[in-house]
Amino acid sequence: MSKITPCLWFNGQAEEAANFYVSLLPHSRVDRVVRSPADNPSTRAGDVLTVEFTLAGQPYIGLNGGPQFPFTEAVSFSIDCEDQAEVDRLWEVLVQGGGSHGPCGWLKDRYGLSWQIVPRALTKMLRDADREAAGRAMQAMMKMGKIDIAGIERAYKAKPAV
Incomplete structure (x- = not known):
């Protein structure tokens, strides 16, 4: 794990974006998709919360945070x-x-x-x-x-x- 990992804020497209980005460059992959648990009142059960991915050897996190911060x-x-x-x-x-x-x-x-x-x-x-x-x-x-x-x-x- 990297000491510093950039976190990219998406409006519901973190998994789609991570899959797109890792298709572009060698040494890239989706490492983990974290989904919302059933008892989280702010999301639906199974919604993607975060996606951990590696792009050209650099780790990133994609967060489905909503439309507040484009x-x-x-x-x-x-x-x-x-x-x-x-x-x-x-x-x-x-x-x-x-x-x-x-x-x-x-x-x-x-x-x-x-x-x-x-x-x-x-x-x-x-x-x-x-x-x-x-x-x-x-x-x-x-x-x-x-x-x-x-x-x-x-x-x-x-x-x-x-």
Whole structure:
């Protein structure tokens, strides 16, 4: 068990969301579903209270807490992607069923949770000691929705105007 486990508050879709998320990434699984006991006056017997799941090796808890606290961009998850194929796959599957695309690699899934789909190549370019090249990569990324690695690389490698 992890010392710190993020808890995600859902409005009745914790089990559905956990099953969806674990289908996306390797080293992911649903670990436990905890259901309401028969004598709980605030829920129906058998309703899902919490779902413990592991996503890419990181433990999470999904809580069916109700509609009081929807997700905001103040909390989001960033997925480190190996290549453009992984960026493309995750970008499309995460918005299916009611999600929305955003700028700079950001999106919201059907549950309202924010994600940033980040190709490893972008991270490497942004950390480069050549700050001008890193700046060109950043400027290119700022104009994109889904990150296009080839487009970022073109900007990164571009010769500055003299």
